Every structure is written in structure tokens, then in C-alpha cells.
Amino acid sequence: MNKRAKRICRRHFLKLLAGAPVYAALGSVGIAHAEKRRYGKLVDTVICIGCKRCMSACKRWNGLNVERDELITDRETDLTANNWVVVNLLIDSKNRTATTYSHLACQHCIRPACAGVCPVKAITKLPEGPVVINEKKCIGCRYCFQACPFKVPRFDFEKRVTRKCHMCYDRIPLLNYMKPACVAACPVGALHFGYKPGIIIEAKRRVQQRGGSSYIMGLTEAGGTDMLTILPTRPQDLGLVVASEKVINQNLDKIRITASGIMGASVLAGSMYTYAALTGEKNTKDHD
Numbered sequence: 001m002n003k004r005a006k007r008i009c010r011r012h013f014l015k016l017l018a019g020a021p022v023y024a025a026l027g028s029v030g031i032a033h034a035e036k037r038r039y040g041k042l043v044d045t046v047i048c049i050g051c052k053r054c055m056s057a058c059k060r061w062n063g064l065n066v067e068r069d070e071l072i073t074d075r076e077t078d079l080t081a082n083n084w085v086v087v088n089l090l091i092d093s094k095n096r097t098a099t100t101y102s103h104l105a106c107q108h109c110i111r112p113a114c115a116g117v118c119p120v121k122a123i124t125k126l127p128e129g130p131v132v133i134n135e136k137k138c139i140g141c142r143y144c145f146q147a148c149p150f151k152v153p154r155f156d157f158e159k160r161v162t163r164k165c166h167m168c169y170d171r172i173p174l175l176n177y178m179k180p181a182c183v184a185a186c187p188v189g190a191l192h193f194g195y196k197p198g199i200i201i202e203a204k205r206r207v208q209q210r211g212g213s214s215y216i217m218g219l220t221e222a223g224g225t226d227m228l229t230i231l232p233t234r235p236q237d238l239g240l241v242v243a244s245e246k247v248i249n250q251n252l253d254k255i256r257i258t259a260s261g262i263m264g265a266s267v268l269a270g271s272m273y274t275y276a277a278l279t280g281e282k283n284t285k286d287h288d
């Protein structure tokens with residue numbers, strides 16, 4: 001084999017290696033099929049009235065603590081280990097008189113960065129769409145929070161695990177296409193649930209119906225997410241976190257984290273060894 005042929009072979013092999021985990025898991029035909037059978041959640045902030053019923057329904061279904069005052073209209077709340085979805089009133093920085101209610105929760109990324117960095121594989125992207133934390137496996141290291149482009153998973157200081165919205169995965173297979181609790185509770189149809197291709201069509205239809213000026217968050221952010229949000233304007237104008245479109249190879253980050261951990265541990269071990277050797281020598285001399 002000549003040098004050029006060898007180079008092409010090597011390139012081809014590397015390409016195959018890069019795609020191997022995905023194709024091994026799904027198969028090229030399986031990917032299209034998986035998309036059709038995956039669920040998605042649509043949030044239409046343009047018609048949301050900020051009633052926060054979605055927040056209370058989430059808490060009821062998931063047995064989360066209700067904190068004092070958090071359900072009062074227009075009181076700003078943050079995601080916590082007990083608040084898996086928050087509704088806040090946002091002001092458009094380009095037009096201070098325009099406001100909108102946001103409904104923020106885990107975006108259920110197609111390739112979740114949180115799952116990629118978890119050192120104990122406690123986070124899984126289910127074929128049905130939800131990204132779920134196995135709290136029995138979670139060691140509370142909070143790498144997922146660091147890696148999440150939307151800063152969603154939050155640490156529970158009592159339970160010592162990280163928690164977040166799981167798209168009510170325990171309702172979907174169990175009760176045969178039952179909607180997530182928040183979606184079922186919304187009185188105005190601002191939340192919608194169904195298979196992902198249908199969710200995309202519905203989001204685009206709503207935007208088009210209103211003259212096409214709204215923005216659909218989740219089509220490209222973080223490489224695409226299974227929660228889509230129709231916003232009246234761009235997320236940055238509303239002060240929302242703007243996730244990069246590029247899918248970061250979080251497995252690389254894991255290697256980096258592991259590598260830096262190993263390096264850190266080696267440096268520490270080396271310093272301790274040197275320190276022990278020096279003090280040991282000094283102690284020996286002292287005793288002499």
C-alpha cells in the first residue's frame with residue numbers, strides 16, 4: 001500500500017471510530033426512526049399568562065417541597081433541587097414595555113452535555129426523549145451543572161444528589177402517552193406535548209400564524225433539544241442563557257476532567273512524597 005492510500009485508510013478508520021458509538025447504539029436507519037418515536041415538549045411563551053399552575057403541578061406529581069411565596073405571581077424564582085420548572089416575568093431589553101412569561105426547565109438536549117460528563121453514568125437520555133438522573137447512582141459531584149449549557153441541574157443539600165425535570169418519564173410509558181404534569185395543568189394551551197416531529201411542525205405553524213417574528217429556542221441551541229420554546233424575541237434580549245449551537249464533545253471534557261484529576265492527584269502525591277522524604281530526612285537527622 002502506498003503512503004497516500006495508507007493516509008486515506010487511516011482517515012477513514014478514524015471517521016468510523018468517531019461515528020461508532022452512535023451507529024452502534026442506533027444504526028443509521030434507527031436514527032430517523034428514533035426521531036419519530038421521541039417525545040418533545042413545546043412551550044409557547046407568547047400565550048403564557050404566568051399563572052404558575054405548571055409549577056404547582058410539577059411539585060405535586062414529583063413530591064417536591066413548596067417553598068413559601070414562590071407561587072405568587074411575578075415573584076422571581078430560580079431553579080433549585082425543589083423547583084424543576086420556573087415561570088418568571090421577563091422584560092425585553094430592546095423594548096422595556098414588552099414583557100413575557102418564561103417557562104424554564106431542563107431542555108432535554110438531544111446530546112446532553114450533562115450525561116457526557118457524569119463520571120458514574122447516572123444520567124441517561126432515554127430513547128423516548130427525557131434526560132433522567134438516577135439519584136441512586138448520583139454522587140453529587142455537580143459536573144453536570146458545570147457542563148449544562150442552560151445551568152439546569154441543581155444540588156440537593158439534604159439528599160446530597162443533583163436533581164432536575166425528567167419530563168415526567170414516569171407518566172409516559174406507565175400511563176400510555178399521558179402528558180407531563182405541567183402540560184396537563186396549563187389552562188391556556190401554552191404547553192404542548194407529543195412526538196418530536198409533530199412538535200417542530202406545531203411550533204413553526206404557531207410562529208407562521210403570527211407573522212413569523214417569534215423565535216423558536218431549541219432547534220439549534222446545544223445542537224438541538226427536545227424541549228422547544230417559542231419566544232417573542234431572541235433569548236438574549238430577554239436575559240435568558242444563550243446556549244452555543246455547537247455540540248461540545250463532552251466525552252472529551254470527561255477525559256479532560258479525568259486527566260486533570262489524575263494530574264492533580266499525581267502532583268499532590270508527588271508533593272506529599274517530596275515533603276515526606278524531606279521531613280523524614282530532617283526527622284532522621286533530628287533524631288540522630
Ligand code: SF4
Binds near residue numbers: 108109115131150
Ligand atoms: S438542559 Fe442541561 S440538564 Fe437538561 S439535558 Fe441539556 S445539558 Fe442536561
Ligand code: SF4
Binds near residue numbers: 062105
Ligand atoms: S415535565 Fe414533569 S418534571 Fe418536567 S417540569 Fe413538567 S411536570 Fe415537572
Ligand code: SF4
Binds near residue numbers: 048050054055185188
Ligand atoms: S400553566 Fe401555562 S399559562 Fe400558566 S404559567 Fe405555566 S405555561 Fe404559563
